[in-house]
Amino acid sequence: MNETMVTVVGNVATTPVYRELPSGPVARFRLAVTARYFDAVKNTWNDGHTNFFTVWARRALGSNVQASLAVGEPVIVQGRLKVRDEERGGQHWTSADIDAQAIGHDLSRGTAAFRRVGRADAALTEPPPLREPEPEPVG
Numbered sequence: 001m002n003e004t005m006v007t008v009v010g011n012v013a014t015t016p017v018y019r020e021l022p023s024g025p026v027a028r029f030r031l032a033v034t035a036r037y038f039d040a041v042k043n044t045w046n047d048g049h050t051n052f053f054t055v056w057a058r059r060a061l062g063s064n065v066q067a068s069l070a071v072g073e074p075v076i077v078q079g080r081l082k083v084r085d086e087e088r089g090g091q092h093w094t095s096a097d098i099d100a101q102a103i104g105h106d107l108s109r110g111t112a113a114f115r116r117v118g119r120a121d122a123a124l125t126e127p128p129p130l131r132e133p134e135p136e137p138v139g
C-alpha cells in the first residue's frame with residue numbers, strides 16, 4: 001500500500017492530550033505550520049497561510065510527547081499524512097492528520113536536553129557496572 005510520508009516543521013498549537021487505550025498509549029496535538037517568504041521590495045519577512053495538522057503519536061512516542069512538548073515549541077514531525085473527508089451534523093469537514101513516526105524539537109530555533117526513557121527490562125537500560133582500571137604493568 002502506498003502511503004504519503006511527510007516531514008513538517010511547525011509549532012505545537014495545542015496542549016498534547018494523552019490517553020491510555022487498550023491498544024496502548026496515544027497522544028494528539030495540533031501543529032501549526034506557517035509559510036514565510038521574503039519580500040525583496042520591502043526587505044521584510046512576511047507570514048503566509050497557516051495550515052493546521054492533527055498529529056497522532058502512539059505507544060512510546062505518545063508517552064514521550066506528553067512528557068516533552070508544550071504549546072508554542074518548534075518541532076519537526078515525520079509521519080504518514082491522512083486527509084479525511086466526513087459529514088458531521090450536516091456539515092462537510094476535511095481534516096489533515098499525521099500519524100507520527102518521529103517527533104523532535106527544531107534545534108535551529110533553540111536547544112533541548114535529551115533524556116532516555118527506561119524500559120521494563122532493567123538489563124537493557126542500565127549501563128554496565130564500572131570496573132576499576134587495570135593497573136599499568138611496571139617495567
